[in-house]
Amino acid sequence: MIYAAATHPVRVGNLVIGGNHPVVIQSMTNTDTLDTTATVAQCQRLFDAGCQMVRITAPGLKEARNLEDIKNQLQQKGYTGPLVADIHFLPEAALIAASIVEKIRINPGNYCDRNRGKTEFSQAEQAAERERIAERLSPLVEVCRQHGTAIRVGVNQGSLSERLVSLYGNTPRAMVESALEFIGIFEKLRFDQLVISMKSSRVQLMDQATRMLWDRMRQNGKTYPLHIGVTEAGDGEDARIISAIGIGSLLTDGIGHTIRVSLTEAPENEVPVAQSIVKAAEYLQQMPETERDALAIRYDARRDAGKAQEEKTSMARNAGIAGKDKELARILTAVRWGRLMLRGQKEGFRIEGDLFSEDEKKQLIDDIFHAAGLRSSKTRFIACPSCGRTKYDIQSVLAKVKARFPDYPDLTLAVMGCIVNGPGEMADADYGYIGCGNGQVNLYRKGELVKSHIPEDKALDELEALIRSDFPCRRPTVQ
Numbered sequence: 176m177i178y179a180a181a182t183h184p185v186r187v188g189n190l191v192i193g194g195n196h197p198v199v200i201q202s203m204t205n206t207d208t209l210d211t212t213a214t215v216a217q218c219q220r221l222f223d224a225g226c227q228m229v230r231i232t233a234p235g236l237k238e239a240r241n242l243e244d245i246k247n248q249l250q251q252k253g254y255t256g257p258l259v260a261d262i263h264f265l266p267e268a269a270l271i272a273a274s275i276v277e278k279i280r281i282n283p284g285n286y287c288d289r290n291r292g293k294t295e296f297s298q299a300e301q302a303a304e305r306e307r308i309a310e311r312l313s314p315l316v317e318v319c320r321q322h323g324t325a326i327r328v329g330v331n332q333g334s335l336s337e338r339l340v341s342l343y344g345n346t347p348r349a350m351v352e353s354a355l356e357f358i359g360i361f362e363k364l365r366f367d368q369l370v371i372s373m374k375s376s377r378v379q380l381m382d383q384a385t386r387m388l389w390d391r392m393r394q395n396g397k398t399y400p401l402h403i404g405v406t407e408a409g410d411g412e413d414a415r416i417i418s419a420i421g422i423g424s425l426l427t428d429g430i431g432h433t434i435r436v437s438l439t440e441a442p443e444n445e446v447p448v449a450q451s452i453v454k455a456a457e458y459l460q461q462m463p464e465t466e467r468d469a470l471a472i473r474y475d476a477r478r479d480a481g482k483a484q485e486e487k488t489s490m491a492r493n494a495g496i497a498g499k500d501k502e503l504a505r506i507l508t509a510v511r512w513g514r515l516m517l518r519g520q521k522e523g524f525r526i527e528g529d530l531f532s533e534d535e536k537k538q539l540i541d542d543i544f545h546a547a548g549l550r551s552s553k554t555r556f557i558a559c560p561s562c563g564r565t566k567y568d569i570q571s572v573l574a575k576v577k578a579r580f581p582d583y584p585d586l587t588l589a590v591m592g593c594i595v596n597g598p599g600e601m602a603d604a605d606y607g608y609i610g611c612g613n614g615q616v617n618l619y620r621k622g623e624l625v626k627s628h629i630p631e632d633k634a635l636d637e638l639e640a641l642i643r644s645d646f647p648c649r650r651p652t653v654q
């Protein structure tokens with residue numbers, strides 16, 4: 176069984192997260208929450224695939240209330256796994272959902288004051304804002320206490336409060352301070368059924384912020400379970416590799432108590448990937464440390480000896496658990512070498528054996544370097560996994576965007592499901608494509624809205640025109 180460092184235990188329905196309990200795999204529906212039949216069916220598919228906990232978006236009061244029907248129908252069909260409500264901006268929706276489901280996810284950024292444009296905050300102003308946050312959270316804590324509902328404090332790099340960004344920049348430190356601030360407020364309200372997450376679409380930032388938070392919680396003497404995931408990972412192999420590196424690196428080091436792989440695909444596709452990442456991390460945990468970290472050790476020794484570049488490589492021998500399972504072998508290779516790259520290892524490595532062809536080996540190594548942010552040979556795409564807020568076919572749009580703009584190694588293109596959370600969560604993207612409903616699309620450049628309500632059939636051409644006007648010397652590959 177995979178080892179996860181012990182924490183304060185948090186009960187979520189018939190599961191316990193943290194304590195000494197095994198890592199819990201979760202996912203999220205992308206159906207309309209008001210469509211009870213579709214949402215129940217998707218939950219069933221997720222539970223059948225091995226998902227242990229399912230999150231459902233509750234952006235408004237109607238959706239929050241409908242969680243009751245969804246839960247009742249699932250229970251009638253024998254599905255008793257815990258449900259989690261994803262709360263966006265409405266504290267009232269949180270109050271309703273907290274009385275129905277076993278856990279709710281809130282974003283600290285949505286409980287802070289809106290301080291648009293303000294860049295300086297006195298100590299007194301900061302303390303006063305913390306008081307106001309406590310007042311906003313207090314009714315929610317009462318409902319959660321009454322119903323035994325847990326809360327995830329879901330910090331997202333794209334939606335930090337202006338106050339924390341002004342103090343620490345948009346950095347892992349600001350994410351950590353946001354989480355600790357909310358932990359402190361909840362503890363003052365005598366509530367400790369908390370799970371914490373630190374999400375970013377940049378795997379390095381997510382890794383850094385999570386490790387920093389883990390250390391700070393240990394210094395403070397109380398550790399809460401951590402939910403681990405790389406947000407807006409997109410789809411296909413790139414998304415699997417980036418998730419393997421981000422989630423697997425932390426799990427290998429015993430950090431992380433529940434995980435979600437976010438894919439812009441059918442949610443049930445996330446479950447086997449998550450299971451493979453847990454398997455890979457478990458395997459690496461059992462490997463002697465000297466062997467697991469061999470690349471770094473050999474590299475250091477040879478650098479000191481001033482040996483040639485080609486000697487600064489090591490080999491990936493991952494047949495141990497993967498056997499002929501190429502998907503598991505890919506994930507294991509990504510976790511193993513990606514983890515070393517996140518720790519500062521920048522040298523190359525070689526994959527041995529005949530499981531992969533030479534082209535596949537080269538591609539996998541390129542993908543791992545790309546995901547770890549060390550080398551870029553292609554456009555970086557980010558895309559949200561979509562949820563009940565998404566009003567267009569994001570999966571096919573992402574495929575079209577990837578096909579049309581493959582060769583911009585220095586650019587990040589985002590495809591997001593909704594205009595409510597999308598702009599904030601794709602904040603570090605160079606260009607963003609967001610469906611805004613009614614067959615229309617908004618386009619963004621560096622987080623600023625530049626074109627709105629474009630008919631969907633013209634949106635890709637408009638995006639291309641925008642990129643061309645910024646980079647007149649380069650031609651996107653049009654397919």
Ligand code: SF4
Pocket residue numbers: 559560561562563564565591592593594595596597600
């Ligand atoms: S950005 Fe995507 S996942 Fe996030 S709320 Fe909007 S549609 Fe849902």
